[in-house]
Amino acid sequence: MLDNIKKELSGLSDKKQAQISQKFFKTGPGEYGEGDIFLGIRVPMQRKVAAKYADLDIAGIADLLHSEFHEYRFTALAILSARFCRAMKKERAEIFRFYLNNTAFINNWDLVDASAYHIAGSFLSDKPRKELYRLAHSEMLWERRIAIIATLAFIRFGDFVDTFALSKILLHDKEDLIQKAVGWMLRETGKKSLAGKEQLLGFLEENAPIMPRTCLRYAIERLDAMQRKRFLGKKRRRS
Numbered sequence: 001m002l003d004n005i006k007k008e009l010s011g012l013s014d015k016k017q018a019q020i021s022q023k024f025f026k027t028g029p030g031e032y033g034e035g036d037i038f039l040g041i042r043v044p045m046q047r048k049v050a051a052k053y054a055d056l057d058i059a060g061i062a063d064l065l066h067s068e069f070h071e072y073r074f075t076a077l078a079i080l081s082a083r084f085c086r087a088m089k090k091e092r093a094e095i096f097r098f099y100l101n102n103t104a105f106i107n108n109w110d111l112v113d114a115s116a117y118h119i120a121g122s123f124l125s126d127k128p129r130k131e132l133y134r135l136a137h138s139e140m141l142w143e144r145r146i147a148i149i150a151t152l153a154f155i156r157f158g159d160f161v162d163t164f165a166l167s168k169i170l171l172h173d174k175e176d177l178i179q180k181a182v183g184w185m186l187r188e189t190g191k192k193s194l195a196g197k198e199q200l201l202g203f204l205e206e207n208a209p210i211m212p213r214t215c216l217r218y219a220i221e222r223l224d225a226m227q228r229k230r231f232l233g234k235k236r237r238r239s
Contacts, residue, residue: 001056009071025108058095080119160199172210182218190222209234
């Protein structure tokens with residue numbers, strides 16, 4: 001099965017798309033995706049392959065995830081996420097532990113965003129969440145992004161506590177990709193319910209003056225024009 005997946009993915013490769021992807025995902029020297037290699041396969045095609053081979057065993061998933069090719073890793077995570085959704089309690093715990101043990105290979109924002117809330121967030125929805133706080137203090141950019149994106153699973157059930165707590169920890173992260181992720185999750189709390197919006201407004205009242213501009217703009221994107229103007233004004237006055 002593993003050989004068939006690799007053969008199918010390789011057959012879908014497109015050199016022109018690969019060049020586009022390598023620029024889009026910042027794979028140049030000193031950039032966040034430095035050295036990543038793309039075959040040039042669009043996401044819907046990768047997901048189609050993942051669905052076809054949904055029964056791939058964990059050893060096969062590990063083989064794909066450890067590949068130098070970005071699309072192999074994405075496909076591995078798509079299979080793993082779907083497997084987690086089907087799994088019983090014991091296997092879910094095993095998948096969660098496998099996921100945390102392999103964060104070194106979940107090394108671009110699309111890989112994190114396609115898997116963190118499906119696996120880490122879903123698993124921790126009814127459990128203590130100390131692992132996310134450990135990840136939030138990691139030196140690894142992608143582990144910090146996993147920590148905040150995982151909270152999307154909680155947000156969808158109206159649970160905002162960890163989103164706001166982790167946002168406070170990550171608020172001054174120097175990485176643009178973390179600032180965007182924090183702002184995105186804050187924005188999601190305000191979209192979920194009136195209670196979520198009220199909590200978001202409270203968070204912004206306290207923190208808007210000290211939030212990085214990128215993070216703030218993402219967080220206020222769904223607010224009305226007057227609210228956006230007011231919070232941006234708080235930021236300008238602080239500056």
